[in-house]
Amino acid sequence: MTPALLFAFTAGAVATVNPCGWALLPAWFARRLNDGGAAVPLFAALRAGILATVGFIVIFGLAGIALALGAAWLGPLLPVVGLGVGVVLAAVGVASLLDLRWRALPGGEICRTVSDRHGSLVFGIGYGLLSLSCTLPIFLAALGFSLTGTPLDLAVNMLAYALGMGTVLSSLGIAAATAGAGFGQLTPQGAVVVRKAGAALLLAAAAYVIFYWGRVVFGDVMVESRIVNAGERVSGSLRGWLSGDTGRAITGVALAFLLAAGAYGLLRARQRRGGIRTPVGHRENPQ
Numbered sequence: 001m002t003p004a005l006l007f008a009f010t011a012g013a014v015a016t017v018n019p020c021g022w023a024l025l026p027a028w029f030a031r032r033l034n035d036g037g038a039a040v041p042l043f044a045a046l047r048a049g050i051l052a053t054v055g056f057i058v059i060f061g062l063a064g065i066a067l068a069l070g071a072a073w074l075g076p077l078l079p080v081v082g083l084g085v086g087v088v089l090a091a092v093g094v095a096s097l098l099d100l101r102w103r104a105l106p107g108g109e110i111c112r113t114v115s116d117r118h119g120s121l122v123f124g125i126g127y128g129l130l131s132l133s134c135t136l137p138i139f140l141a142a143l144g145f146s147l148t149g150t151p152l153d154l155a156v157n158m159l160a161y162a163l164g165m166g167t168v169l170s171s172l173g174i175a176a177a178t179a180g181a182g183f184g185q186l187t188p189q190g191a192v193v194v195r196k197a198g199a200a201l202l203l204a205a206a207a208y209v210i211f212y213w214g215r216v217v218f219g220d221v222m223v224e225s226r227i228v229n230a231g232e233r234v235s236g237s238l239r240g241w242l243s244g245d246t247g248r249a250i251t252g253v254a255l256a257f258l259l260a261a262g263a264y265g266l267l268r269a270r271q272r273r274g275g276i277r278t279p280v281g282h283r284e285n286p287q
Contacts, residue, residue: 012164017238021131027205030198032176048120049170055124086209096199
């Protein structure tokens with residue numbers, strides 16, 4: 001791997017724990033707990049990680065284009081968007097915790113449908129919106145290595161960035177799905193407990209996001225806060241580990257495993273679609 005690709009891959013991995021958006025990782029973990037009920041939790045978590053990464057990259061790509069066109073309004077709007085994302089997360093967390101029916105809310109059924117079908121993509125979009133002010137410069141720097149090259153160089157660097165981020169999100173999703181599947185088998189009410197725990201994690205993430213961006217929108221961003229300082233210390237420790245030799249090595253191994261699992265899943269899906277036809281006159285062994 002060239003230095004440019006290694007930097008882009010590492011930048012993508014580190015982007016998942018940026019100070020502005022890292023609090024959504026508990027929400028991501030909470031959502032993926034329910035993957036434990038999927039037929040193949042590993043493939044479900046891998047697909048979710050890919051969709052979330054696509055949403056994140058789309059937001060950053062659009063923001064980069066807007067800045068290149070001189071969109072000065074983008075910066076002041078980001079704190080308001082971040083606060084809005086936090087409020088939406090809080091509403092979803094409360095609804096999940098209290099088992100509120102979406103049909104009783106205006107547009108609730110539409111939101112439920114979107115969440116079920118495209119929830120990971122929507123999560124990636126929200127994650128990208130929260131992370132723009134902290135991570136966009138690094139994203140542009142990662143792509144900057146290829147600005148003097150060909151369009152292919154730019155595409156490869158963006159792919160490396162996406163692989164770094166997708167590896168972290170997919171690995172965390174697999175861990176959550178495994179925990180959800182294991183805990184759900186301990187007691188008959190395991191699925192209910194997992195759902196409630198996920199809602200509690202989502203509410204905790206929403207509270208941090210609302211506080212983080214609320215102090216920017218309604219107060220003074222320079223005001224000392226133990227909560228924010230503690231969160232930034234956690235984020236800094238995670239970023240330091242992911243960008244270090246050990247973190248990069250483990251992330252690389254995780255990427256290799258996920259690529260192998262994805263290739264196997266695609267092969268199995270292709271075999272199921274095509275079907276395995278038995279030659280005429282041939283009988284399968286009943287054993």
